[in-house]
Amino acid sequence: MLGKAVVVFVLAWAVVSLGLGVVRIDAENYTVRVRTPASIAQAERGDEFAKSLPAIDASLPRSASVLVVWVSSLSGFPESSGGIPIASDPEAPVWWAYSVGNYYLYPRRVLVSTNPADAASTNVDVLIIVRSPADSEPAVVSGLTPASVYTSPTQVVTVYRRTGSP
């Protein structure tokens, strides 16, 4: 009896998984996937800050020190965890900027601040300001000049570099 029950259970599990598998295969656009390199797909996902980092990484010397000033109220997190929206965590922007910034810009040291005043008093080689389009750009310490700007409907990322640095 138990053996039969297990046999029926396993077969039913396989048939249900088969149905779900067919649905998944049917929903997949294989042509687009094969034709889209991961680097292109990467550029289409995430916030503007994360998207801009590969280009920023390529333009900076490995020894540069970096400060990210996150003025935007957006967290940058693309999703939630277990149904709990991470973006609701007040520290979320800091975690996101610190983690993504260090991932892409390693071995450079990336510090993060949510205080706009830090942009006016820092002595780093590179300053990255992340803000909403509606926010005004905070005052920046003298000696740092704009090097590049990355814009999306929800974020403006401005990169400042110390004048005269390589």
Place this chain on the structure above:
Amino acid sequence: MIAVLLPTLAIAAYLVICYLTGRMFGALIWTELPAPTIAGLPVLGAGVLAGQLWLYGLVHIPWNLVTLLLPWLVLGVATWKRFGSAIGSDVRRTTLAAREDWAQLDSLSVILVVVGTVIALTYVLNLITEPLTGFDAFANWLYKAKVFYLSNAVNESLLVLPGTGDPGGLGSSIDTVLHREYPPLFPTMVATIYVIIGRPDGLTGKAINVLFLASSTVAVYTMVRWMLGARWAVVFGFLAVSLPTFAKSLYTTDYMGYADFAVGVCMLLGLVNLHLAVSGAAPVTRVIAAIFAVEASMVKDEGVVFVVAVLLVLGVVVLRPAWIGGRRENQRMSRFLPYPLILVPFLGWKLWVRASGFHQQHVPSLSDLVLGLPNLPVNSVRIVSDLRPALTIHSDFGWLAVAIALSLALLLVDRTRYAMAAGVVVFVQLLGYWLAWVYSPIPDFIVVTSYERLAIQLAPMLLVLLAIGLRRYVGAGEALLTNGEVYAVSRATTSRGSPTV
């Protein structure tokens, strides 16, 4: 097209290199291995290569393709007769088995094979082409892999920390995201891919789960084929690929699941080899079971419970005859001594973490466990209540819950040592999860954020446990290599249901 082809080739090369390394490592001890053991050799090889890089970091040998592969090339040439014969045997046996199995398949089996293959290929395509969006990847696993690769060392002290002057105020709480105390094997495996392709490309590195998918599918298939025959092997092999639970790791690449499938597969391979060892396969399967168990403990902390359970069962297997045989069998006691030595890398890591002052997850002391006893019933009810919404027939969790109940029922009926050994390991692991939940200071949060990940870890082992339970009811004679000879598990069973070997 080329941009997709290149990472695919890189991952395929990694898989082949891992298999060859694992095969060479295995062939040093034993040429002929049971098919389920061979299925795990790529994961064994991945662990060996990562261990090699770890060692290189300690003695300041640079990490590159030449330093990584040259020792194996030399060893391969030196032991070509033995190594070549092992590979030749693997290829011959695989070809023969595939031909035999294909001839036996009915219509449903063919559909499962075709759909299962398409699902597996879809996973591979996704793992290669999906962008990197998971926070865990940036903050933890792939960040560490990049740091290890660029530093040529497995050293979590090299991660960039905010420091005391950090204006963002992350300070000491950084370990709750970076998890410097986590075992480093998984990121070091990813770093091995970087060594092979020559750059720290996270988009390719995240596809490492292709290796674990290949090993787990073949291991489940060959194990069930041995126990229940080809048609059941197709059913269980299909489940090993298609369970929606695994899609979290293999299809989506968002917040979680980067190392959970890996630790689940290491535990599966440990269980498979343990079951082979208990069933009388070549003694090397005991050693390999212990190696996979410690590999699991070095991928994620959840593997610690598993390694303890495996050593417990191996201890009983090796020491029981000595216990029964009295003085005459005392020399057997010494045979168990090498097994706990396999724990050396894990204990070494834990000592280093403690010496480095990294934050560690709270582990309850004995007094915590005793003092917390009165809260257990309330916490247990809360956990069941938290899990209840997920336990539906529309999700895998309902099916997995029934699978756990049925496995337990099968064990209670089939109390042979073959079934009990596997059952003890799986249910000790399950008990470990449960205790971690009930003793957690915030059980509701922990349960909701972890049950999906723990299901990924547990599901592969549950499939094998169900198949072991079915062995009593669905016998099918298949050959298993042991001690260089072939013996068969026949349909005939003893009065207690154990297979006649």
